[in-house]
Amino acid sequence: MRLTLLVLLAVALESVHVCAADDLATALKQPILTSEQSAKQAADFVVKRIPKLQQADSAEAWQRDAEALRLKVLEEVVFKGVPAKWREGQPRVEWLDVIETGHGYKIKKLRYEALPGLWIPALLYEPDKLDGKVPAVLNVNGHDSNGKSADYKQLRCINLAKRGILALNTEWLRMGELRGSAYSHDDLATLDLCGVSGLSVFYLAMSRGLDVLTSQPHADLDRVAMTGLSGGGWQTIILSSLDTRIKVSIPVAGYSSLTQRVIHHDSIGDLEQNPTDLVKYADYVHLTALLTPRPALLIYNRTDNCCFKSPTVRPNTYEPVVPFYQQAGAADAFEYYENTDPGTHNYELDNRQQLYRFLTKHWSLENGDAAEIASNDEIMTAEELTVGVPANNTNFRVLAEEVAQRLPRELTGTADERRQLLKQILRWEDRNISAEPQGEPTTVGELTVSRVLVRDDDWSLPAVMVAPENFTESVMFIADSGFANHADEIAKLAGEGKRVVSFDPVLMGAAQPPGSLYQHAQLIATVGARPLGIQASQILAAVRLANQHFETQSLQVLARGPRSSLAALCADALDAENQIAAVEAAELPETLKAYLREGRKYNRTPETYCFGLLEYFDLPQLRAMGQAEK
Structure with missing residues (x-):
């Protein structure tokens, strides 16, 4: 009888959690940044960086x-x-x-x-x-x-x-x-x-x-x-x-x-x-x-x-x-x-x-005579025109793996010099961001949900703060698919007494413009920026703003997905002020060299293929840089 009561109690508590998570999911999915706004800011970012064609004097x-x-x-x-x-x-x-x-x-x-x-x-x-x-x-x-x-x-x-x-x-x-x-x-x-x-x-x-x-x-x-x-x-x-x-x-x-x-x-x-x-x-x-x-x-x-x-x-x-x-x-x-x-x-x-x-x-x-000479009867089959190539004809991945054998290059110099090199690769720009509340906070069960629009000079990003009544610590949560799709985990964190601050960096969640992810990443990179660098700088800026607002010294970052995890590691590696307490990454391989192998697709994680990143920094190096000052 006692066992039955315990089982019923567990089921009841789980039902309460599911209901709370469902209600939270509804709250998190309320739009803060529309798809039209996301598309416009992505287009504006690219267009204003396209050089103008200027005619010379002669x-x-x-x-x-x-x-x-x-x-x-x-x-x-x-x-x-x-x-x-x-x-x-x-x-x-x-x-x-x-x-x-x-x-x-x-x-x-x-x-x-x-x-x-x-x-x-x-x-x-x-x-x-x-x-x-x-x-x-x-x-x-x-x-x-x-x-x-x-x-x-x-x-x-x-x-x-x-x-x-x-x-x-x-x-x-x-x-x-x-x-x-x-x-x-x-x-x-x-x-x-x-x-x-x-x-x-x-x-x-x-x-x-x-x-x-x-x-x-x-x-x-x-x-x-x-x-x-x-x-x-x-x-x-x-x-x-x-x-x-x-x-x-x-x-x-x-x-x-x-x-x-x-x-x-x-x-x-x-x-x-x-x-x-x-x-x-x-x-x-x-x-x-x-x-x-x-x-x-x-x-x-x-x-x-x-x-x-x-x-x-x-x-x-x-x-x-x-x-x-x-x-x-x-x-x-x-x-x-x-x-x-x-x-x-x-x-x-x-x-x-x-x-x-x-x-x-x-x-x-x-x-x-510009008229075409009738020759349709002379068209040959592909087989007739086959030339043949060697069985071991090389390809992109083979070439990349050959280059990667000597990578990453050994780095000497100070920690600051290594950070400067990483900033160059990421085309890093320090970002000053502000937060604009979007309406009054709402209550979901025992949680308070505040909706915010985070802005810097180029981007507006959706953000939320989910806080239990008596929280004991604060964490930053980011995810490839956006915070709105992670209500279960955010509810769980809040249930553990944690105040959860979450936002969608550019190209993630609601900050991903309509259309193909990889094509937006291409456009950003071809005008000289780096999507990975933008995401990492936004993460560090958001953590800094949260620390200032909460009057805390540092904040743990929880990243869910390979894209947000890599961006968080880069942000941590460039955090010379210890704004980030630690990064909990998910779904990352042990090495970036895994992205050179069959099965990894550029169009799924385009930011990962940041030009020259592996030349000097693999994942162990990024982790070591982030932990060095902690």
Whole structure:
């Protein structure tokens, strides 16, 4: 009988706790920061950091500025931290089978080494009759699983060859013969974490292809062009703007100014298209201006069903660059074309004929007719065009793990010098925050719930304080999914006599704007900030404010989830004033090197892949820094 009463009492108490937790969950989910406010502040943060394109006093002055900007982007973005052996010398090339088509051109199969161990399959479409120097076109492709065998790409290369042009058709990472998760574009983040630009892999895959094309004995180096659709359009603007060996550029539906993409999220793109720090130095409109005075045709589609709808791009990507070409006396060399047939995301007949027309306009071609030469019967299967790659062809994660073998680097110097280095990596900004009460406190059972909006110069963040009647200590609680989803644990902590202060750092909980988490993180990083650094500085500032308000010396931080846990460890490592008593982290591996391995996804924890963090600081080092002063 006594046992039965105890069981009933336990069930009753648990029911009371569940009811209290349910009531608290309702209270915590009352909106403090709306999704519209969250979206606006994220957009504002990015937009105000986008550099403005400014025209130089003269065409000659712009060329000097342009060369300096190219060098800055190459050294500080594309090749930052890249081993010298990746960049040195000419690429190794293996020439394989030749397909004699019998239609006035042949197809030479080849593969070239973009960097040590990474081979790129390619096809060289070569006219049967070659006399002297002829034009050459580098053909790249975008997010098409067919890769280099895509029908529209084959037709383009065939037509170029029939016009007496050398056409190199290269494979792109994750497409065609390089399909598979090993080449996932987001995996470039594994190299970023190690302090080696993951963008460099994409760039070298392009530039080494250009090396191969321009080394052909019949290639006219004064008539070299580049073109591609979607991700191929992105490749085209990146390489064309930074490598002046490209004399004519025809990107198709591949990019836009970042201002356009902040508004139109379907145009944000993948990580390589928003690489760390690129827009700190140059927005895509700057890259477009770097083409001046070389001929360039920007092609976009009016009703594009993927991205970069033409009407949304022209005002911010093309029109600002027109004065640069006018100043250079080359206004006729810069064109914009809006495709309406079919008007969707395409490089079909109308767009291809714009390519032929533009090349004919600027080069002397054997066939000056812009109409496409019928060649549909010459399209081959992917199997017929297979080149083959080595079984041990390297990939992002393998490259990152090779780099990580010597990481983190040994650090000498004082504790303050180590903190300064970590601040540089995190792009740390000390934050002064204020708290604005949102209405009167409410009562939930025996708990008092106060709702607060925390503000700094850039962000407004939702916060709550949950206090039992007779609390004995205070703690800070943060979580990846936001405090509103952790009512059970907050109620439990309050039941233990703890006053719980909780807020959502940027990109967490209610402070995560609508849309993809990883895309918001990309936008923040590409303009020169670091999401992890922002989160860590917000945590330390919130703890400092709480200590001032409560007149306490330090506060324990409880973090739930790998993202908030890493941010809390970084905040603790940079807490020279002992504002944080201790950090209780959850769901973190023993080492950041775990994020280099299969199964870890950039899009789930984008802040973790902070550029260069692992180069000097692994989790044991961060923990040791936080504990050193305690």
